[in-house]
Amino acid sequence: MKNIIFFTALILVNFESLAQQIPNNRVLDIAELSEYLNEDTKQKLQGDSKVISSETLAAYxxxxxxxxxxxxxxxxxxxxxEYAALYEEKDAHVTRALDHQNKYKANTVWQLPFNYKNGEAVDVYALRHLARQHKMVDVAMQYYYTGKDTLKVNYFKEQLKSLNTALKNNKVETIESGNGIYEVFRSGYRILNWLQIHNLYLGSEAYSDEDQLLTIATLLQHASDLYETNDTFQAGNHQTRGMSALAMLSILFNDFKDADAWRERALDLLEQHLNKEINKDGFQFERSVHYHISDIENYFYVYQLAQNNKVKLSANFENKLRNLFSTLVKIAYPDKSAPVFSDDTDAPWAESNDISGTLTLGYLLFEDPEMGYFAKSNVSSKIYWFLKKEQLDKLKTIKSTKPSFGSLQLPETGYYVMRGGWDKNDAMLVISAGLDAEKPDHQHGDMLGLQIFANERVILPNYQVRYSLEDLELFKNSEVKNVSLVDTLLQGVDYKSNKGGSGFGKFGSLPQPETLLFDSTDSLDVYIGKHSGFEENGVEYSRQVLFIDTDFWIVKDNFSSANPHNYKQVWQGHYTLEEAPQLLRSSFDNGSGLDIYQLQEVDTVSLSGKRGKEWAMPKVSDRTNFSFVTAVVPFKTYLDRIDETSSKPTIKDWSVVYTPTSKVGIKTIQLNKANKSYFFNVINTTVSNLKFDFIEPADVIIEKGLRDITIRSLSTKEILFTYQDSDSNIAAVMNTLKMGASIKIEMKK
Structure with missing residues (x-):
């Protein structure tokens, strides 16, 4: 029986090896290409001669x-x-093109170690970018800017040949080194770029029939290699990029025998990536705007070519692609940009993401007027080359509607948005509270971190990064986030750079988050969550965020331990110490600003910074249990600020009352406006003759109606309390309130 099973396995292995005929370890000679055409195409091109010439095949x-x-x-x-008239990209294209040509010979080397043309050593980061061939697109653009200098065409042809020669001689960097030239992402990226270059050079006298067919033969070898090395699902954007390229080649070169197998493999794996890596809430699983948009592009290229060539894709493919676009609308700031999440790398140190180009593309694909709200009159210069004229013409009359999304949650990804509206001065906060279980490589130490937009600008920022910068680890970790910390601990632990040494690095461990409550009403948004980041050091931590009247926030950071520790918050921005350590203030060029006001007394505040960025750290020392209660208050003009000269400052229209408690170091903080009061750390209080007593310090809202009082819990745990009429002899009533729950108490007439 064992022999039979073994024999069957051999048959299966042989069958699999026969499933693909084009070799992956060498590039076909031009004369061989016709042998690998499918029979229908072969018969159509042969005619009566039974021979397919290079001229005929290239023309086809x-x-x-x-x-x-x-x-x-x-x-x-x-x-x-038209491109040159629409986009001021000439200098950028020429600069990048010259950079590439000045560094690398046309007949370059593809395995380390080797040197640039100037004799300096090529490092792994540069080799990876050489492998992508993205600056070769700039060389092709330079060809047009210089009046069709054929030397640019020749440079491309020779560099392509040099890779084929290196492959033949086993002189290419391998996957095992971490810098493989044929690694799935780099190979996929190279295919995309070479397809664009091939199309740009078609019609050039310097790009002969034989040159064109050699490029096609090279692309077929790439397809064969992608098929051979990607028989199972591999999580992450690298395989997605490669399978996008394989799908494109299978559509464009469907006249070859292996194309059906390539397309089946590519679309199957892409569907798996869509189902496993695009969360139910529509966000890409790596939790970065950069990689979210990168995946949009990967799926777009396939979607666009499939439509052009009448290749049917699943409804799931189209729905998931559309949701990727609409999710960007959900997280967008009122100025139409987006927050910075994790490894966003397009503009290092930038405090927002430009999503207009991506949503312009989304509008062209789906004609959704909410995407049209973000659309510009032109797509990005990169995407311009991947759209038909009739699609681009739609931008002459854009249908636009202001988005309908308010405060919302993306619970699978772990982003929570508190939105005041879509007008340019409206306020918005986003909370990061997610950790991907499969591939958190691109995540930062920003668990329960905050970002805020108000009055036309980002006022509480996060920052984009760049892998090659030496302080990447600092900017990925929690000292450069809007979080709370214990002692000298940071959230990201066990940081390691990648195997290839390109600069990218990831944390071995990040805190596990848990969202306990997210709720939104017209007058109050509530988020309550916790994470495990300090548990090994004996500290429990939770964060409450309240958005009151779409006007300002209360952030309450709770620490609890059996032993004393130092607790601190981190707030990004350039601050002055107005009434240190209780009040921090930043102001901006339009006269608006941000006040960060400690309602519970803190010990000290310190300032630090790097790369032109700064942050402030309020701190308390040697405490076992402590809660920061912080008002985060945007103001449009100085008249709207917290008045630091007042003996009793108000927060917007809310008065602040402090009441001592029997708990050492704890005072009740009460915010009052009209018939509503917010209480923090309350133990007892009386409202309209109703006396409330809480078993443990609690956070609640109490609102007076005409004939009733409503009390709602904002605490991180279930609370127990009693109430009784202070004018009555009736015994106190014991009640339990779960987190976020409320009860209405009828009052006597």
Whole structure:
């Protein structure tokens, strides 16, 4: 029986090896290409001669590209003229093109160690970018900017040949080194760039039939290799990029025998990535705007080519792609930018993300007027080359509607948005409270971290990063976030750079978050959550965030331990110490600002910074249990600030009352406005003859009606309390309130 099973396995292995005919370890000779065409195409091109010439084959694929590619190459000249008029990209293209040509010979080396043309050593980061070939696109653009200098075409042809030669001689960097030239992401990126370059050079006299067919043969080898090395699902954007490229090649070169197998493999794996890595709430699982948009592009290229070539995709594919766009609308700031999440890397140190280009693309694909609200008159310069003219013409009359989304949660990803509206001065806060279980590599030490927008700008920022900068670890960790910390501990632990040494690094451990409550009403948004970041040091931690009247926030950070510790908050921004350590203030060029006001006394506040960024750290020392109670108050003009000269400052229209308690170091903080009061650390209070006594210090809202009183719990745990009419002899009534729950108490007439 064992022998039979073994024999069957051999048959299966042989069957799998026969499933693909184009080799992955060498590039086909041009004369071999026709042998790998499917029978229908072969018969169509052979005619009576039974021979397919290079001229015939090249002409056939030029025709296929004229309608099957993203746009018709026959319009290259007119399209470039329009591009040059629409986008001021000439200097950037030429600079990048010269950088590439000045560093690398046309006949370059593809395995370390080797040197640039100037004799300096090429490092792993540079090798990875050489492998992507993205600056070769700039060389192709330089070809047009310089009046079609054929040296640019020759440079591309020779560099492509040099890779084929290196492959033949086993002189390419391997996957095992961490810098593999044919690693799935780099190979996929290179395919995308070479397809664009191939289409840009079609029609050039310097790009002969043989040159075109060699490029096609090279792309077929790449497809074969992607198919061979990606037979199972691998989490992350690297395989997604590669399978996007494999799907494109299977559509564009469906005349070859292996194309059906490539397409089946690519679409199957892409569907798995969509189902496993696009969360139910619509956000990409790596929790970064950068990688979210990168995945949009990966799926877009396939979606666009499938439509151009009448290849049917699943309804799930289209729905997931559309949701990727609409999720960006959900998290957008009122100025139409987006917060910075984790490894956002497009603009290092920037405090927001530009999502207008992506949502312009979304509008063109789905004609959703809420996406149109973000759309510009032009798509991004990069995407321009992947859209047809009739699609671009839709931007002449954009249908736009202000988004309808208010405060909301993306619970699977762990982003919670408190939104005051969509007008330019409206306030918005976002809380980060998620940890991907499979691949948290791109996540930062910002668990329960905050970002705030108000009065036309980001006022409580997070920062984009760059892998190659030496202080990446600092900017990925919690000292440069809006979080709370214990002693000298940071949230991110056991940081390691990647195997290839390109600069990218990840944490071995991050806190496990738990969201306990998110609720939104017209007058109050509530978030309550906790994380495990300090539990090994004997400290329990939780955070409450209240958005009151869409006007300001109360942030309450709770620490509890059997032993004394130092507790601190971290607030990003440039602050002056107005009434240190209780009041921090930042102000901006339009006269608006942000006050961070400690309602519970703290010991000290310190300032620190790096790379032109600063942060403030209020701190208490040697405490076992402590709660920061902090008013985070945006103001539009100085008249709206917290008046530091007043003996009894108000927060907007809310008065603040302090009451001592029997608990050492704890006072009740009460915010009052009209018939509503917020209580923090309350133990007992009387409202309209009703006396409330709480077993433990509690956080509640008490609101007086005409004939009743409503009490709602804002505490992190279930609370026990009694109430009784102070004018009555009736015994006190014991009540239990779960987190976020409320009860209404009828009052005597």
């Amino acid at each position: 694929f030029r025709e296929q590209f004229s309608y099957g590619f993203f746009y018709n190459w026959e319009n290259n000249n007119a399209r470039f003229e």
